[in-house]
Amino acid sequence: MSSEEETSQTSSSSMSPPSSSSTTAHFIGKKEEIVKAGRVTKLVNRCRDVLVLYHQGQLHAMDMRCYHAGGALQHGDIEEFNGRLCIVCPWHKYKITLEEGEGLYQAVDDPMAKPLRTYWRSKGVKQRIHKVTEVNGDVYVTLNDSSEAIESDTYQTERFRTGSLSAQPKPRK
Numbered sequence: 001m002s003s004e005e006e007t008s009q010t011s012s013s014s015m016s017p018p019s020s021s022s023t024t025a026h027f028i029g030k031k032e033e034i035v036k037a038g039r040v041t042k043l044v045n046r047c048r049d050v051l052v053l054y055h056q057g058q059l060h061a062m063d064m065r066c067y068h069a070g071g072a073l074q075h076g077d078i079e080e081f082n083g084r085l086c087i088v089c090p091w092h093k094y095k096i097t098l099e100e101g102e103g104l105y106q107a108v109d110d111p112m113a114k115p116l117r118t119y120w121r122s123k124g125v126k127q128r129i130h131k132v133t134e135v136n137g138d139v140y141v142t143l144n145d146s147s148e149a150i151e152s153d154t155y156q157t158e159r160f161r162t163g164s165l166s167a168q169p170k171p172r173k
């Protein structure tokens with residue numbers, strides 16, 4: 001067994017999106033340990049850095065680096081916007097829904113109106129969300145292998161894995 005325990009052995013060197021061979025459920029850790037830690041990050045299937053977090057009784061999993069510029073989401077706060085739980089990227093404060101990976105932003109219909117009226121809107125799915133399951137206290141992630149490109153795929157490369165794990169914000173070009 002490799003250092004990364006899995007329910008079955010798979011091998012893939014593909015980057016993103018995850019290959020179809022990655023539909024295996026990958027062991028992440030014991031639920032009680034994840035609950036205690038709140039967040040864990042793990043390289044899954046040797047190809048994808050995933051953040052698993054526990055919040056309000058629910059487990060969630062998503063790509064670890066923010067779709068905007070690769071920010072370290074494991075350091076983000078969780079807040080509710082328009083009734084939707086989001087992780088707030090610590091780098092530039094982008095809001096990403098935990099359930100769907102949608103990017104939320106505030107829009108105004110009339111920038112000259114006083115008082116200004118703002119609305120929460122969605123930019124669509126920007127962060128790849130993965131499936132989390134728990135079996136007898138063990139937590140597994142099944143990678144979302146949708147072939148549709150999602151912006152957070154950009155940061156699932158060896159370059160970002162080895163070079164941009166700092167929690168410091170990076171200017172976006």
Ligand code: FES
Pocket residue numbers: 066067068069070071089090091092093094
């Ligand atoms: S908001 Fe996440 S990297 Fe910019």
